[in-house]
Amino acid sequence: MRFLQWPLIVIGISIMVVSLAGFAGACYGNKFLMWLYLFVMFFVIAALIGFIIFAYAVTDKGSGRFVMNRRYLDYYLGDYSGWLKDRVTDDGYWGQIRSCVRDSGVCRKIGRRLNGVPETPLMFNFRRLSPIESGCCKPPTECGYTYVNETVWIPGGDMIGPNPDCMLWNNDQRLLCYQCSSCKAGVLGSLKQSWRKVSVINIVVLIILVIFYVIAYAAYRNVKRMDNDEPAGEARMTKSHPSHFEI
Numbered sequence: 001m002r003f004l005q006w007p008l009i010v011i012g013i014s015i016m017v018v019s020l021a022g023f024a025g026a027c028y029g030n031k032f033l034m035w036l037y038l039f040v041m042f043f044v045i046a047a048l049i050g051f052i053i054f055a056y057a058v059t060d061k062g063s064g065r066f067v068m069n070r071r072y073l074d075y076y077l078g079d080y081s082g083w084l085k086d087r088v089t090d091d092g093y094w095g096q097i098r099s100c101v102r103d104s105g106v107c108r109k110i111g112r113r114l115n116g117v118p119e120t121p122l123m124f125n126f127r128r129l130s131p132i133e134s135g136c137c138k139p140p141t142e143c144g145y146t147y148v149n150e151t152v153w154i155p156g157g158d159m160i161g162p163n164p165d166c167m168l169w170n171n172d173q174r175l176l177c178y179q180c181s182s183c184k185a186g187v188l189g190s191l192k193q194s195w196r197k198v199s200v201i202n203i204v205v206l207i208i209l210v211i212f213y214v215i216a217y218a219a220y221r222n223v224k225r226m227d228n229d230e231p232a233g234e235a236r237m238t239k240s241h242p243s244h245f246e247i
Contacts, residue, residue: 075185107137135186
């Protein structure tokens with residue numbers, strides 16, 4: 001999220017400063033300020049296009065998997081690849097991310113009680129869970145754990161599957177599945193959703209900037225024509241020696 005923060009702040013400040021310069025240039029007919037606005041805004045628009053392409057490229061692969069008789073999705077790290085996965089799974093980054101997820105209390109908040117007792121397994125199975133809730137707050141479904149409540153599960157039912165995460169699950173509320181690959185996949189799934197939402201906003205902003213850029217370019221052309229004493233609307237090509245016909 002910090003990686004997203006600074007490029008957007010820089011682009012936002014650049015747009016604000018350059019827009020003020022362009023506004024002043026349009027009000028006072030200052031050709032230099034308008035030229036500066038067009039010059040800088042070209043690179044701002046190019047940077048925004050690059051940022052949008054990058055955001056879609058690094059979130060292109062990976063999504064939750066459907067589970068039979070479940071409404072929530074399960075998340076697997078192997079479904080993701082590329083730069084974003086490498087950043088999240090890096091030990092240095094993951095230590096901070098794991099602490100952030102744990103301290104946010106996201107798993108504690110998914111608990112629901114009806115008349116003082118936890119919801120039933122059937123009710124839990126048909127809940128919509130966020131990627132982090134599904135990946136970090138419960139064991140993978142294939143592990144065959146038996147539901148006690150949202151964050152307490154015991155071995156039972158089907159045999160525990162070959163997924164290494166099955167051995168990492170811990171009912172200790174400070175541990176849960178924060179060391180699981182499914183938790184890392186859940187964080188990636190959450191980041192993908194966030195980055196895609198930001199990209200949609202950026203596309204809308206990009207369209208608005210391009211419209212204003214076209215308007216600014218037309219205003220710049222008009223100011224330039226006025227500086228060259230070219231009245232607007234007058235034809236530039238006239239005959240130097242018009243013909244005269246007598247009837």
